[in-house]
Amino acid sequence: MDLWNQTTIKVFLVPGSILLLTLVLLDYKLASIAASVVIFYYLASFAAGLILAWRFHSTRILFLLTILALCERTIALSPRVADKGFAPISILLPLNFVVLAFIREKGFTTPAVASRSVLIFLQSVFLGLVCRPEHAAAARLLQCTLLNRHWPAWIKIPQLGVLAFLLCLGVLLLRFVLYRKPVESGFFWALLLTSRALQLGGTGKPATAYFATAALVLVASVVETSYLMAYHDELTGLPARRAFNQAVLELGEHYAIAVVDVDHFKRFNDTFGHDIGDEVLRMVASRLAKVTGGGKAYRCGGEEFSVIFPGKSARDAMEHLEFLRQTIAASRFRVRGRDRRKTPRGSDRRRIAIKRRSRAAARRAFQRPGGNVSVTVSIGVAEPSTKNHLVDQVIKAADQALYRAKERGRNRVVMDTSEQARSAAAN
Secondary structure, three states: OOOOOHHHHHHHHOOHHHHHHHHHHOHHHHHHOOHHHHHHHHHHHHHHHHHHHHHOOOHHHHHHHHHHHHHHHHHHHOHHHHHHHHHHHHHHHHHHHHHHHHOOOOOOOHHHHHHHHHHHHHHHHHHHHHOOHHHHHHHHHHOOOOOOOOOOOOOOOOHHHHHHHHHHHHHHHHHHHHHOOHHHHHHHHHHHHHHHHHHOOOOOHHHHHHHHHHHHHHHHHHHHHHHHHHHEOOOOOOEOHHHHHHHHHOOOOOEEEEEEEEOOHHHHHHHHOHHHHHHHHHHHHHHHOOOOOOOEEEEEEOOEEEEEEEOOOHHHHHHHHHHHHHHHHHOOOEOOOOOOOOOOOOOHHHHHHHHHHHHHHHHHHHEOOOOEEOOOEEEEEEOOOOOOOOHHHHHHHHHHHHHHHHHOOOOOEEEOOOHHHHHHHHO
16 A cells, blocks of 8 residues: 555644644743643643553553653752753653654553563653762763754753654654554654653743643544554454444445455465465455545455445446456465475374375465466445345345355356346336
């Protein structure tokens, strides 16, 4: 699929960029807002984030929110830290974002909680030592200037802190490009908002509002992640069964539903392995995602997909489904690697050898000239009729049409042609 398709752009920009832009536009008004309003916004954002992170077993979000709150409160309540500890906080805070972004989510297990707690404790000890009078040299070192002449005076973050923020923002952006998940986007925008809060000095109502908005972005990433887990299929990237069930509830009177099934998928899995089977599903899904005619594809489970054509009849959808079938059949799919499992000694040796020969024969059956593998689909399509006027009945009719496509040799599109369907189409 395209690197920056519509869904990816939406995941990246919403809501982080919108919230950041809103705050920037209201920047000059933040100081005039009542302190009680800003404090309520701050407490509500962090409380919602902590509760949702706990509820969805996201230790990364929970500990990142904890670190943000500790940094904000430490700068706001301790004059000594606001003076000597500002530089180490501006360096450590973006590094925490990157560390937590790369840590694998394991839920609230004892090792996960302990390791993250130790991380916070060690940084707190380091910050306390730097702020002590006898370690003033270390504090000055962290505030050192690398560019004296051309460094803008309006930048309040120390130069090492700016460097840390820029490097970490680049790393988080790269992670989003690689994984394209809401949490990765949330980390990026939350860090950008945090940099603005520190640029404002880390104290005062404007800085507090930016910290609160960073927490709100992380809250939104948790909610969006839970939505994607429920409504999108992680393997193929298509909307999942729950999204399909929701979509059919919003259909009008005229529509067509197609059921798509990968031919001989079980035998393909047994022959080439589940990893190759997953690649086949991803390839088929990528073609289904580009279906023409206004259709939208869904993965309903296993090797079965569905396509909804709102406002189209089954006959109208036929040409688009036929083009889709031909596109998949013409796609080049090459299986890389061979079965290198060693044949064991003993009584199982003959049985394993027989299985390997049958597997090799199955491979040849799938093989095309040039070393590519044949992947085809069968499709059944139906529309509402006098007999099948409910959505469940239309889906069942499409399933029956799919079975007829299988019986007729697979790799074909079959339309529900009952008398009731024909009479409804004629009217």
